[in-house]
Amino acid sequence: MDTGLRGLARALRLVILVALAVLFLVPFYLLVRNGLATESDITAPNWTFFPRHLQWGNLRELFDDPSVPMLHALWNSAQIAVATTAGTLLLASLAGYGLARIPYPWADQVFYGILGTLMIPSAVTFVPSFVLVSSLGWVSTLRGLIVPTLFSAFAAFLFRQYFLGFPQELEDAARVDGLGYWRTYWRIVVPNSAPVFAAVGTIVFIGSWNSFLWPLVIGQDQQSWTVQVALSTFTTGQTVNLHELFVAAAVSILPLLVVFVVLQRFIVAGVERSGIDD
Template sequence: MDSHLRGLARALRLTLLIALAVLFLIPFYLMVRDGLASESDITAPGWTFFPHTLHFSHVRELFDDPSVPMAHALWNSTRIAVLTTAGTLLLASMCGYGLARIPYPHANAVFYGILGTLMIPSAVTFVPSFVLVSSLGWVSSLRGLVVPTLFSAFAAFLFRQYFLGFPGELEDAARVDGLGYWRTYWRIVVPNSQPVFAAVGAIVFIGSWNSFLWPLVIGQDQSAWTVQVALASFATAQTVNLHELFTAAAVSVLPLVVVFVVLQRHIVAGVERSGIDD
């Protein structure tokens, strides 16, 4: 009797999970459906679950449309995300290593100085940051979009925590071989820390690709638009071409889904490590 009830409970939980999974996937389905469907299928009075014909030509039309600089925006986003990720990994990992492994009397003061900026919500600082960047003359430039975002206290913090737990024997062996800090770091530490680089790199890349407020503020000329800013211009346009909008959305999400699926194990590990500060 009891095992029957338990079986029933399990079946109910599984049904609930499947229903929730479907619910969570519906937005993706809508995006792809509306991207490939003809305008008349989208706006038809009756709901069409599967469009009558799939128009893969919409992707080509999107890139041919001169009114929305989608190709250029994708190029901008790619450059920005790659540069931001590479720069952040380099700067934050070195900083984290120095804090964790090189004895220095005031290391704690430096560490708290870095942590302090985590207390200030970054979005509140967009006005002051804009003030600085505009006085440097970096508005609507790649520099303005990348450089101010390179100094992620969060990434430095993650690297420091990771390197605190890095096995000291490996470094000792390098020391015996006569390697200094610099060569120990590049030859021993970095090659043996790939998972943490993958985790932080993926998180930074996704964050950079998806960020909106800063590119909106800085990318004022169309030539400096990122994908997100270009997409947002659809939302406020006078007339909206629905299938073009959703094709653009799908194209912008695709690279991330790939990054996400490939690196998911590392991302999950990184998120788990970041959320709990004890």
């Protein structure tokens, strides 16, 4: 009876979604627009949506300008994110497998001890963690930025949940062939678990690349700034060329967006698995 009405509702829904999608994309556009615009196009009183000139030279300017330590900060961030991701995947997957598959009388207690740290909000522990790291003498070092973040209870939890559902028959077959826990893990379990490694890996990588409070607290001299700390220093402090700041931010985010779009289905699966199904 009311198919016309329903068609109208559907069309309306689509219009709203398209409008909101455009709105959600505008900030990304502004980033690129300002990064490729001339300084006067950014600060002109008659602001226009499209810049009058595209200035690709901004990119070269960013990499040539020695007063803006952006390249070094990007390099720091890349090292930190790669090391953090690799370390977290190794440590958390081993722990998750041990908890899920190796019988041990106190395994539950160990598991709750790990989960307990999830209850302590990580941002509240920055003062105590700073206390520890500074007494180790790790302030303003890459070590201080990487090592304390390697032990992610969240990642261990995701791996444990995943390995609990890993087909036992595959492991039993390996056991019959005489493989112990260690070789079963590396030869059978890891090669068959690519999706969970991809999901946890991307989530950890993006989190590490984007994290701010810890690098701000630990990276106290310019040599140890991450890209977020460097961008923040210029956003909150002394003025810098706006086009240079925006092109730097665009450079910092575009590789990540590509990774994000390519691996999105793994991330979505990881987010969905992250605990709602309790």
